[in-house]
Amino acid sequence: MKRFVMIATLLLGTIATAEEVNLENGKTIAETICASCHGDNGNSNISIYPRIAGQHTAYLEQHIKDIRDGKRTWGDMVVTMVPMVAELSDKDVKDVSVFYNKQLSSFGESENTNLKEGQAIYRAGIASQKVPACLACHGPAGAGIPAGSTAQDGIVSFPRITGQHKDYIVAQMQAFRDGSRSHAMMSTISTALTDQQIEDVANYIQGLH
Numbered sequence: 301m302k303r304f305v306m307i308a309t310l311l312l313g314t315i316a317t318a319e320e321v322n323l324e325n326g327k328t329i330a331e332t333i334c335a336s337c338h339g340d341n342g343n344s345n346i347s348i349y350p351r352i353a354g355q356h357t358a359y360l361e362q363h364i365k366d367i368r369d370g371k372r373t374w375g376d377m378v379v380t381m382v383p384m385v386a387e388l389s390d391k392d393v394k395d396v397s398v399f400y401n402k403q404l405s406s407f408g409e410s411e412n413t414n415l416k417e418g419q420a421i422y423r424a425g426i427a428s429q430k431v432p433a434c435l436a437c438h439g440p441a442g443a444g445i446p447a448g449s450t451a452q453d454g455i456v457s458f459p460r461i462t463g464q465h466k467d468y469i470v471a472q473m474q475a476f477r478d479g480s481r482s483h484a485m486m487s488t489i490s491t492a493l494t495d496q497q498i499e500d501v502a503n504y505i506q507g508l509h
């Protein structure tokens with residue numbers, strides 16, 4: 301009896317750990333499904349596919365589920381991802397999110413045009429337009445904050461944006477602005493910025509690391 305209890309406990313222990321995260325499963329999903337668009341280890345070199353290497357697990361999970369479940373619909377290309385993730389269980393999503401979180405990100409480069417202006421917006425914001433500094437939430441090097449300080453407003457995490465494609469950033473800021481991507485903070489910020497200022501700050505972020 302004692303031995304049975306011991307074995308049962310051991311087995312349960314193994315099952316419990318396996319239930320938590322299966323990195324091998326995450327890696328297999330990443331290599332067989334995601335890599336064709338998001339690149340090796342999540343470092344996509346095509347600007348319509350966001351870089352996801354090193355992104356916070358909670359943010360990845362939330363957005364993969366939203367795309368799978370038809371809740372994230374902004375962006376012309378996002379429909380191409382839906383059938384690719386339709387069959388993934390929540391557990392698969394967790395595994396692949398942890399896998400990408402552990403990948404090292406590579407970086408883009410900023411163009412020289414208006415780099416100072418972009419840097420100033422990122423670091424200091426624009427007081428006269430009531431735009432807060434991006435670094436207040438996304439960090440000085442764009443690393444973000446893994447867990448949201450509050451569940452209000454659906455914030456699961458302040459995403460990592462360092463080295464992200466400029467085109468993708470601009471597209472997201474426009475989506476926040478026209479309301480197709482809804483988020484109180486980012487909508488207010490994007491609306492307060494001019495098109496040129498969005499271009500400039502996005503260019504700065506692309507080379508940030």
Ligand code: HEC
Nearest residue numbers: 333334337350352360363364374375377378380381384396
């Ligand atoms: C057919 C191409 C394609 C495949 C395959 C694909 N994606 Fe995507 N993914 C996209 C596109 C396009 C977007 C959204 C771009 C936009 O919003 O403009 C996206 C967005 C995302 C985002 C949101 C990123 C952010 O910063 O908000 C995550 C996370 C993501 N994909 C993860 C995955 C994972 C994990 C897989 C594999 C299970 C996968 N994708 C497979 C095309 C793809």
Ligand code: HEC
Nearest residue numbers: 432433434436437455457458459469472483485486489501
């Ligand atoms: C008050 C906090 C806060 C400030 C300040 C802030 N952001 Fe954000 N940002 C967020 C949050 C939270 C999200 C995630 C929203 C979500 O989950 O959809 C986000 C998302 C984003 C995204 C989308 C990332 C992705 O992978 O799709 C971009 C791009 C972005 N912010 C750029 C900026 C820029 C540029 C500035 C400065 C002009 C800025 N943010 C200032 C909180 C902030």
